[in-house]
Structure formats: structure tokens, C-alpha cells
Amino acid sequence: MLLLASFTASAQRVEGTRAAARGVYSAEVEVNTQNAAERDTGFARALAQVLAKLSGDANAASQPGMAQALRRAERYVEGFDYRQDEGVSASGAPSFDTMLVVRFDQDKVDSLAAAMGLAIWPQPRPKPVLWLAIDDGSGPRLVGLPKAAAANSTLERAKKRGYRLGLPNGSAAEQAVVGAIWRGDTAAVARASRRYSPPMQLIGKLYRNGGGWKADWVFVDNGKVLSRWSEEGSDARQVMATGADGAADALMKRYAKRSEAGPPGTYRVAFSGLDSADDYVRLSGYLQQLAVVRGITPLSATPQSVEFNLDLVSGLSGLARMVEGGDVLVASGSGDPVDSADMGVDGGVVDPLDSPLPLPGESAPTAYRLR
Template sequence: MIRAFQGFWLAALLLASFTATAQRVEGDRAGAQGPYEAEVSVNGQGEAERNTGFARGLSSVLARLSGSRSVSGQPGVGQELRRAKEYVKGYDYRQDEGVGPTGAPTFGTTLVVRFDQQEVDDLIETLGLPVWPMPRPKPVMWLGIDDGKGPRLVGLAQANAARTALNRARERGYALGLPAGNAAEQAAVGAIWRGDSAAVARASLRYSPPMQLIGKVYRSGPGWTGDWTFVDNGKVLSSWSTTDTDARRVIATGADGAADALTKRYAKRGTAGPAGSYAVTFTGINSSDDYMRLAGYLDNLAIVRNITPQRATSDSVVFSLDLASGLSGFKRMAERDGVVVADEGDTPIYRLR
């Protein structure tokens, strides 16, 4: 048991060594700087690999802005990820050089993508995705780890032991802090172990904001278990447990659970209107070819989940459109594509071009 835990700490130290080496090598080279930028590992600089990288980068940005781990599975997102290059404002490549766990040098290529903020914001609004507002809070993570010799608090001096959670939080678009870990705070590990979130909150009064991610990670059979609680201003928002053979993965799930709890409470959907079915009239339908062209366009439009014909005249058709957000989102996407043009007035009428 002791050897296994020592192996975990050694792996954490090696990971920290690799990260430090990579930072020294990178220097002032290109790197993602804000929420609308992303870094993606790629196998080369060819166009196909680059476009795949754009899609992965846009998915990462949407996940960060929305706070949702499953954003790529939301209606319409998949279609827009295939058009990711249209949202790119600029990109660079970075050649990374580091040291692997065995001490051998490692090399890799990173695509650094900068997306157009207005275009991404419009996409989020159009598809009715939630937005987790910024600036975001920095909860304090009170983490205790027991390798069989008794629980110990992870403070700033032991930050490498919590590195996977700190990194995962950054991937989710926020940051986690750690307590200083002085003697008085070390005593709080007892409250962590007995599940006394109120006592931990009192120990955390010196830190801001009044949010705590409380976790105890301990040996469980051949693996590790993490019991987690997220507290916001004295209120428990969420509790969960995870088990894995790798303690680092268990620790990372603390950051995911905290992000999920914060998103559920604070993320808001935009003003494009609620999802639902809307009757929309389309004019300029003068032949069966026009009808098929319009139906094909609507069927492939990211915001449209389903189309149902309602009635038709000699030159128009009314469709019931099941939209991922409201009519303003549909109008925004239609204006972008230029296949149909909105008529003036309050009634949703579009003319096929």
C-alpha cells in the first residue's frame, strides 16, 4: 500500500518536472491567452489535420464558455464544428520539447487557435447554449489524502499532488485555489474526513470567495476513491464519489464536479428565445426543385431540429420548424447563409433566393 502511494507521488513529481521543462522551452512562443483561444495537439501542419484541430479547439472553447462537458452533443453543435474554420480569426503552431517519464526527450506540435469572439458569441446565442458568465469564482479546494498512514491536507506546498484537479479546472474555464496549509489548517483534515462541511467553511473564512471544494481521497481495494462535496456560501450544492485505479484521475474529478455544480447554478441561456416549434412561411417556391432546395437547406441548418410541412400555395409553403432556440436565432443563421431572406414585418416570412 505504501509503495503504491509512493508511486503516485513519484508520478506527480515527474509530471510537474515535465511541465516545468516544457514551460522553460516554450519561452515567449505562441500560446492560448483567453477564453476564445485553444491549444490542440496535432500530428502535422497539413490542411486536413489543421481543420480537425480547429474543430477540437472550437469544441474546447464552447465547453469552456458554457461550462458544459457535453456541449459538443447539443443540437446543432456538431454541424458547426464541421465549419469550425469559418470561426477562426488566426492560428499559429508551436513546437514543444520536453522530457518524458523515462528521461528521454519528447517532441510535439501544438496548434494554437484564436477564434473570433463575436462569431462564437453569435453561435452560442443562435444555438441557445448556456453561458457561464465571467469573471468566474476561484473556490478553495480542501483536499485530504490518506495512503494508509492517516489523512493529510494538501496545501500550497503540496500543490503537485493536486495538479490534475488544478489543470482540469483550467480546462473547464475557472481556477481552484489551495489553502496555505499551516498547522491550524492541517487540523481541518479531521473535519474533511468526518464530512463536516460547516467546519471546513469556517476554516476557509480567510479566503475569498466563500466556496469550498471538499474532497477526501483514500485507498479502496486495488484503487482509490474520492468523496467530494461542493459548498457555496454555506450551502451544499453537490456531493459525489468516484473510484479509479489512478489517484490522479480521482483527484481530477473533483474539479469536474465543482464545474458542473457551478454551471448548473450560474450558467444562463441567451436571449435568442426558447427552443420550440415555430410556424414559418417561405415564399418564392415556384417549382418542386425550389421546394426540395429549401427543404434540404432547412434540414441541414444547425438550429433546426425537425421540419414539418403544414400547408402550401402556388408559390409558398409553411413549415413548422422545431428550433434549438427562438426565431431570432434562426434569423441570424439565415442571414449568415443568404439562402433565404427575411421580409420586413413581425410575421416570420422568408423569401427563397
């Protein structure tokens, strides 16, 4: 019986991890119609959300090369559905919003992130406790589970950043922690949070500030203060949401790991197996659609092969990751780095179009064969 209980608990933990991963690789975006053009735009916005959750970086989709990947976001889609959300317009009449719910292929998205050198925040992710005290003019009060709606903007922003926040139960003893929150006593808050796991606390106080609101935040991980920041604005909900952003930034900085990718630059690559002009067009089109390729410069050509200088976002390793598992190219060899001494030019500047050898600092041609 004990063994069965242990197995069940283990299965629940595994399933919980899988469910969390599925949440990271799915997104919902509002669309105006269900036509193909609107859907493609929705796929791009959804993929941007997934990349932000995967890395914990709200600006992940803005990194070099990502714009090209977003334009072809449908390549990474595993499935999608539509949902109608009913609401009430400003005039009081019923309104209906169409939501595009997109599920992305985890392996394909992971491959894209690795090829682009994106930092990945691994699963399972911690669920810090949000200790938030609000003073609207009648004295500070703790936001506990019974009043969770008051912190909804913070909780929802955390989900968009790829993690979740918990709330204290809000017992009378925990209500007394408000004083420690207000004076910035992180040690006292950490002691009150010992019953919760993990030992991470997002501590915030929100209060009136002139005609608006201000929030002071501290993020603590196992007793260590990782970050302090303040935000202010006219909308209390927006100011509260910044707590989740700051915590995500601190967690990402500490726990996200960047994939091993090569340095950006220009690399010489050879391609064989071209039997016709159509093969050349197919190869060129394929390379132009790869997110890691920023530019292509022809160097030389024979009846069955070509050599290009490829301007790559994440080096040859990034190119290899994007090509691996595809049905267009297969690696057929690689060369070794060379320097100017190997070129016999005494360190002079050589036009790559005039020389069959790589420029200093480049890699020798990496060879691929067209399938």
C-alpha cells in the first residue's frame, strides 16, 4: 500500500510537470475573424507569448532573427481552436470576443529557442508566495486567498510570464505580517512564509501616491534579496502587475540557462546534390526562411554544388540545429577554423568573392547535401 501511494504521488508530480509544460507551449490571443490571414497573425502573436513564457523574457520575440520565425509561426503549431468569450460593452449590450487558442509543438519550439541561443527557464518552475499589503487610505491590509481577486492583475501577469504566484491563507496571524511588509522587514516575512513552499517571497506594498498609486517591491529567494524596485502610475491594477514582471526578471536572471549557440557572424558553407536550377531555387528559398540566416552571399558554383557566405544569428551550431531533423538538407561534413597565415595573404584584406578560402576568424566550409 505504501509503495502504491508513493507511485501515485510520483505520477501526480510527473503529470503536474507535464501539465505545466503544456501551459508554457500554449497561448490565447484575441482575433477579429477566423479567416486565414487573421489566423496567421494570431499564430505570430501566440508564438511570441510562448517564447516569453519559455524564457521568462518578455522581450524574447524581439531578439535578432525572431521576426523571421514569427512570420512563419504556423510551422510550429501543433493544433488550434477558437473560443467565444461573452462580455458586456460600454453601452451595456452583450459583446463577444473571439479567442484563438494555439498549441505549439514543444520539440519544434525548443529547437527554435536553442538555435537562436534563447535562454530557457527550465520546468518545473517555482511558485513564489505573494505577500502584498494594500493601503487605499484606510490602513494597510494583507491580500490573502479570500481576497485573491484584489491581486488578480499580479497573478495573471505572472502566468503570462510563464510561472504562477501563490497567496497566503490570510489568517489572523498572517494579517499581522502587514507591519513587517510595510517596514521592509524581509526576514520577518520569510519566517511567516515557512509553511509554504518554495522559500521564495514576492513582497509588495501598494499605497496612494498623490493622484495615483505607488508600489514598492522586494523579491526574496531562500532568504536572499534578489531584487528591489518601485513602480507608480494612475491605475492600481497596472502598478500591481509590475510585481510579477520584476519577480520574473529576477527568476530568469538566476535560473534561465542559455542554449549553447555559436557566435553571430558570417560563415562559409558548401552545399552539394544540386542537379538542376530548380534545386538551386529550392535551396535558396529554404535558407532564406531559416530564422538563423540574416543574409546570403554567393561565392562559387559548380554544376552540382554551390558555396555561400551565410550571415548567421547564432553561428554554425545554430544553423545545424535548424537543419537537423528537416527534409531539405543533411550534414555531410565540416572543416576546421583557419587564420590569415593559412590564406597566404600576409594578413591582407581579401575579397571573399576572389578567394576560395575563408576570411580570418571564419570557419572552413561546413558541407550540407540537398536531399
